[in-house]
Amino acid sequence: MSAEPRLVEVRKNVLKQNDIVARALRDGFRKNGVFVVSLVSSPGTGKTTFLEKMLTSLRPRAKVAALVGDLATENDAARLARSLAPVKQITTGTICHLEAAMIQNALRGWDVGPLDFLFIENVGNLVCPSSYDLGEDLRLVLLSVTEGEDKPLKYPTIFNSADVAVITKLDLAEAVEFDAAAADKNIRAVRPGMPVLSLSAKTGQGMAEFLEFLETRPRNREAVALSPGSR
Amino acid sequence: MHELSIAISIVDLAAEEAALRGSAQVLAVHLRLGSLSGVVKEALLSCYEMACARTPLEGSQLLIEEVPLEVFCPECQAGRRIASLEPLCCPACGTPCSEVIRGKELELVALEITA
Numbered sequence: 001m002s003a004e005p006r007l008v009e010v011r012k013n014v015l016k017q018n019d020i021v022a023r024a025l026r027d028g029f030r031k032n033g034v035f036v037v038s039l040v041s042s043p044g045t046g047k048t049t050f051l052e053k054m055l056t057s058l059r060p061r062a063k064v065a066a067l068v069g070d071l072a073t074e075n076d077a078a079r080l081a082r083s084l085a086p087v088k089q090i091t092t093g094t095i096c097h098l099e100a101a102m103i104q105n106a107l108r109g110w111d112v113g114p115l116d117f118l119f120i121e122n123v124g125n126l127v128c129p130s131s132y133d134l135g136e137d138l139r140l141v142l143l144s145v146t147e148g149e150d151k152p153l154k155y156p157t158i159f160n161s162a163d164v165a166v167i168t169k170l171d172l173a174e175a176v177e178f179d180a181a182a183a184d185k186n187i188r189a190v191r192p193g194m195p196v197l198s199l200s201a202k203t204g205q206g207m208a209e210f211l212e213f214l215e216t217r218p219r220n221r222e223a224v225a226l227s228p229g230s231r
Numbered sequence: 232m233h234e235l236s237i238a239i240s241i242v243d244l245a246a247e248e249a250a251l252r253g254s255a256q257v258l259a260v261h262l263r264l265g266s267l268s269g270v271v272k273e274a275l276l277s278c279y280e281m282a283c284a285r286t287p288l289e290g291s292q293l294l295i296e297e298v299p300l301e302v303f304c305p306e307c308q309a310g311r312r313i314a315s316l317e318p319l320c321c322p323a324c325g326t327p328c329s330e331v332i333r334g335k336e337l338e339l340v341a342l343e344i345t346a
Contacts, residue, residue, distance in 0.1 A: 128233035130269040156316035157269040189318030192327030
């Protein structure tokens with residue numbers, strides 16, 4: 001037996017474990033006809049307000065539920081519970097993103113079968129969530145009008161990993177002199193062809209259009225459309 | 232900053248693969264890292280030693296091959312290398328390109344092990 005070092009080929013994705021769990025989740029969701037939407041954005045973009053309004057609007061006509069990730073507190077779950085939809089908080093401790101296994105654990109004991117929509121609100125972070133597939137059908141990246149139109153250029157990876165961009169807090173657009181054309185151009189620079197929808201969860205402007213977009217998405221897709229690469 | 236989680240995933244996968252090959256010790260890990268992977272090389276390198284502590288990878292080296300971004304241009308019908316992450320446009324004809332061919336890699340390519 002020789003102690004000479006040797007080089008062996010492996011060729012495996014480092015996030016193989018996450019991808020395996022995400023694939024199993026996606027298979028399960030599709031089998032049950034559950035359409036899964038994840039939300040990513042920086043902290044304070046309005047994910048929770050937007051989600052609360054979506055849950056409230058959809059609940060009379062669809063079975064909806066939500067998982068919400070934060071480093072600490074159950075505050076968001078408490079807020080979302082006002083929509084009367086089933087909600088579960090995932091507290092990640094010091095981890096800055098959600099991983100597929102956290103979704104799997106959170107769903108343990110939950111019968112997702114009857115659901116039409118499951119929403120997953122990621123930790124507010126525009127960097128790390130981009131690497132982790134959560135088994136979702138549609139990844140929304142939110143950008144509020146108060147954040148600056150060049151955010152997509154600063155965080156191209158997350159915008160590139162998303163399927164749809166949602167511009168939030170439209171009611172403040174005038175006050176902050178939001179340049180919608182520039183935002184649109186920047187989003188499409190990092191993700192050509194990405195649909196962009198603008199709305200205000202507070203006033204309801206654009207919400208009906210967004211919900212229509214969501215409810216007319218094709219279900220049980222063979223592959224995640226628009227999303228090349230690992231996702 | 233999720234590079235520590237990524238470093239731990241690398242160590243776990245490398246240890247598993249080394250054990251499958253009956254190896255006692257891993258000397259080096261060869262990784263391919265795409266520029267659109269969402270992982271920063273320097274941050275990953277600085278976490279690596281910590282992730283290796285008290286594992287069969289303790290003392291091993293992480294060797295990173297960076298993979299530049301390459302997109303498919305529907306106009307030129309060809310793969311095009313892109314220097315920065317934006318805009319995702321063909322450097323030859325300026326057409327926006329949404330199809331990423333290369334650059335999302337986070338792949339453990341090979342291990343240097345002792346038998």
